Amino acid sequence: QKGYDLWLQYDEITDTQLQSDYLNKIQGIKILGNSPTLNVSAEEMQTAWKSFFGKELQKKNSGENILLLGQREQLPQKLQQNLKQDFENINSEGYIIKEVKFEGNNTILITGKSDIGVLYGSFRLLREMQLHNKLSNLAITDSPKIQKRVLNHWDNLDRTVERGYAGFSIWDWHLLPDLIKPEYTDYARANASIGINGTVLTNVNANSLVLTEEYIKKVKALAEVFRPYGIQVYLTARFSSPMESGGLETADPLNEEVRQWWKDKADQIYAEIPDFGGFLVKANSEGQPGPNNYGRSHVDGANMMAEAVAPHGGIVMWRAFVYSEHDPEDRAKQAYSEFVPFDGEFADNVLLQVKNGAIDFQPREPFHPLFGAMPDTPLMMEFQITQEYLGFATHLVFLPKLFEETLEEDTYVNGEKSTVAKIIDGTLSNKKLTGMAGVANIGNERNWTGHPFGQANWYGFGRLAWDPYLSSEEIAEEWLKMTFTNNEDFVEPMKEMMLESRETVVNYMTPLGLHHIMRTGHHYGPGPWVSNLSRPEWNPVYYHKADSAGIGFDRTSSGSNALEQYADPIAEKYSSPETTPEKYLLWFHHLPWDYEMDNGKSLWYNMASKYQEGVEEVEDMAENWNNMEQYVDEERFEKVSMLLQIQLKEAKWWRDACLLYFQEFSNMEMPEFIPEPAHTLEYYKNLKTPYAPGI
Numbered sequence: 001q002k003g004y005d006l007w008l009q010y011d012e013i014t015d016t017q018l019q020s021d022y023l024n025k026i027q028g029i030k031i032l033g034n035s036p037t038l039n040v041s042a043e044e045m046q047t048a049w050k051s052f053f054g055k056e057l058q059k060k061n062s063g064e065n066i067l068l069l070g071q072r073e074q075l076p077q078k079l080q081q082n083l084k085q086d087f088e089n090i091n092s093e094g095y096i097i098k099e100v101k102f103e104g105n106n107t108i109l110i111t112g113k114s115d116i117g118v119l120y121g122s123f124r125l126l127r128e129m130q131l132h133n134k135l136s137n138l139a140i141t142d143s144p145k146i147q148k149r150v151l152n153h154w155d156n157l158d159r160t161v162e163r164g165y166a167g168f169s170i171w172d173w174h175l176l177p178d179l180i181k182p183e184y185t186d187y188a189r190a191n192a193s194i195g196i197n198g199t200v201l202t203n204v205n206a207n208s209l210v211l212t213e214e215y216i217k218k219v220k221a222l223a224e225v226f227r228p229y230g231i232q233v234y235l236t237a238r239f240s241s242p243m244e245s246g247g248l249e250t251a252d253p254l255n256e257e258v259r260q261w262w263k264d265k266a267d268q269i270y271a272e273i274p275d276f277g278g279f280l281v282k283a284n285s286e287g288q289p290g291p292n293n294y295g296r297s298h299v300d301g302a303n304m305m306a307e308a309v310a311p312h313g314g315i316v317m318w319r320a321f322v323y324s325e326h327d328p329e330d331r332a333k334q335a336y337s338e339f340v341p342f343d344g345e346f347a348d349n350v351l352l353q354v355k356n357g358a359i360d361f362q363p364r365e366p367f368h369p370l371f372g373a374m375p376d377t378p379l380m381m382e383f384q385i386t387q388e389y390l391g392f393a394t395h396l397v398f399l400p401k402l403f404e405e406t407l408e409e410d411t412y413v414n415g416e417k418s419t420v421a422k423i424i425d426g427t428l429s430n431k432k433l434t435g436m437a438g439v440a441n442i443g444n445e446r447n448w449t450g451h452p453f454g455q456a457n458w459y460g461f462g463r464l465a466w467d468p469y470l471s472s473e474e475i476a477e478e479w480l481k482m483t484f485t486n487n488e489d490f491v492e493p494m495k496e497m498m499l500e501s502r503e504t505v506v507n508y509m510t511p512l513g514l515h516h517i518m519r520t521g522h523h524y525g526p527g528p529w530v531s532n533l534s535r536p537e538w539n540p541v542y543y544h545k546a547d548s549a550g551i552g553f554d555r556t557s558s559g560s561n562a563l564e565q566y567a568d569p570i571a572e573k574y575s576s577p578e579t580t581p582e583k584y585l586l587w588f589h590h591l592p593w594d595y596e597m598d599n600g601k602s603l604w605y606n607m608a609s610k611y612q613e614g615v616e617e618v619e620d621m622a623e624n625w626n627n628m629e630q631y632v633d634e635e636r637f638e639k640v641s642m643l644l645q646i647q648l649k650e651a652k653w654w655r656d657a658c659l660l661y662f663q664e665f666s667n668m669e670m671p672e673f674i675p676e677p678a679h680t681l682e683y684y685k686n687l688k689t690p691y692a693p694g695i
């Protein structure tokens with residue numbers, strides 16, 4: 001089914017040459033060993049074969065040109081010996097795909113140090129075939145560069161999904177553990193195919209109910225479906241659970257009874273789910289309880305939970321997305337101030353989970369200053385796949401471009417080329433524990449993600465968690481071919497469209513370093529005028545600081561000095577607007593409306609032209625898509641067409657509302673290329689979106 005099958009469409013191979021090449025090269029399959037993971041590897045081969053060629057892949061015991069699946073221990077000694085070098089090059093989840101002699105016959109071997117390696121290798125071979133690559137002289141070795149590659153579901157037990165735009169939660173909590181939906185298996189397949197090896201089932205704004213006996217049984221049922229696919233389950237742990245579900249009077253992390261409660265809880269979970277991954281914790285943030293409630297620190301809290309799961313091999317992912325009393329004048333500085341003093345104090349099985357930027361998943365943010373600032377603490381990247389601030393599941397935005405930009409940024413903490421990617425994969429300071437989390441965009445919509453192109457963001461997240469050095473271009477190309485068609489006349493223009501789509505959304509929402517000017521609560525649509533929220537740092541006016549003198553957040557030494565949280569080369573370069581990259585200009589500087597930019601035009605003029613560019617780019621996207629009708633099935637074609645029209649309407653809404661509002665401060669004329677706005681500023685201010693999802 002188109003859409004539901006994601007990037008695992010396995011479209012029929014119609015090119016007769018290619019088909020006969022493949023069928024000659026692989027004439028049968030043999031599995032060495034026996035395990036649920038090997039079974040699903042073999043099943044996947046069959047599913048693909050039926051779809052590629054309309055027939056089964058015969059099981060064979062011996063002969064020329066068979067596909068051999070088995071991990072190292074199952075291979076004959078001699079073969080193990082021959083592959084010694086290859087095995088040295090992979091880690092425990094890596095794989096080797098190679099043409100070898102087996103019992104004297106030419107054979108394609110997929111092997112690894114574990115069955116999971118074999119499964120990943122199987123998906124890799126199938127990807128090669130989906131991409132129509134030749135299978136000659138095969139010699140591929142690959143391993144994930146990051147250990148914990150996890151989705152974070154912000155799913156509630158009542159099946160609503162915080163910031164979810166693709167329907168309700170796929171977890172049918174009230175019917176678990178008795179009803180096991182086929183979607184659970186397909187979810188696991190899709191994740192395994194891109195190397196995701198963990199899933200946090202529940203919202204960071206946590207409900208302690210999930211830690212009760214009844215719910216642990218439900219979680220266990222999911223863990224059993226996922227296990228053959230190498231996916232561990234994790235849960236969010238509400239800090240006050242010992243009180244809410246344990247009946248204790250406190251949740252103080254230094255209280256002995258509380259500590260014992262967590263240990264007992266961990267024991268209880270691991271008795272049911274021996275490979276349970278551990279806990280994800282949001283503490284002392286946005287109303288969530290935490291150690292600060294008891295005068296204790298984040299280290300006290302994290303280490304208490306870490307101690308409970310450590311005997312079972314579990315980990316704690318402790319989130320750095322906190323609010324603090326430090327630095328009320330600049331929200332961007334708070335997490336750094338709160339956590340840097342604790343560097344080196346967290347237990348070995350704690351990962352500090354840090355969002356890519358210091359504010360909150362904006363269309364563009366400079367990298368979070370915590371990256372590089374805590375050399376003795378393993379930091380885990382948190383990206384948001386769901387498009388909370390980027391037009392929900394309505395706008396086409398290819399996020400790997402955003403992820404790539406962050407991963408490639410140079411922190412300069414150990415001299416040049418100290419990129420964020422090297423901090424995340426542990427190579428910069430030799431970290432043992434590494435991880436990347438993505439806030440899922442998955443729901444119970446038939447196509448999983450709402451927007452058909454939203455699937456590319458799930459796919460791309462997985463690919464980058466496996467290898468943070470991959471290019472977004474390569475990812476886009478793979479995804480397009482696997483999801484739609486290999487036809488170059490489709491792939492090339494669509495790849496270009498995807499790669500530009502991120503800059504487009506930045507242009508029509510928050511150009512030149514503007515940020516957090518979305519509407520209140522749901523964050524859909526423009527709301528730069530909002531100023532009445534209870535916390536000042538939730539208000540757009542706090543972030544753009546527009547006044548008659550200019551616009552932008554002064555984060556240099558004359559302002560909040562957030563720049564001091566970055567290494568010197570960055571702090572120096574960004575301290576002057578002339579040397580600050582244009583894309584971050586208003587992130588770091590408050591500048592006069594008539595500030596002259598590189599092109600000799602004023603800031604106001606440039607801002608207007610970015611908004612206009614954004615709108616025109618969406619027009620182009622819609623037009624390009626319209627030329628693709630012949631390559632795409634009707635359902636997906638129509639859906640994307642309609643969504644692009646909404647995106648166009650909303651890009652105009654963004655442009656008109658923001659420019660009309662900012663013009664009140666700039667007092668400058670609207671450049672001639674901006675069409676007459678459809679409505680007045682009052683109209684935009686009064687627009688209501690009462691039932692936007694995911695609030």
Ligand code: BDP
Pocket residue numbers: 162163204205282285286321360361388
């Ligand atoms: C913000 C979301 C909020 C989340 C919070 C978080 O608006 O729904 O709970 O982040 O990450 O982006 O904890």
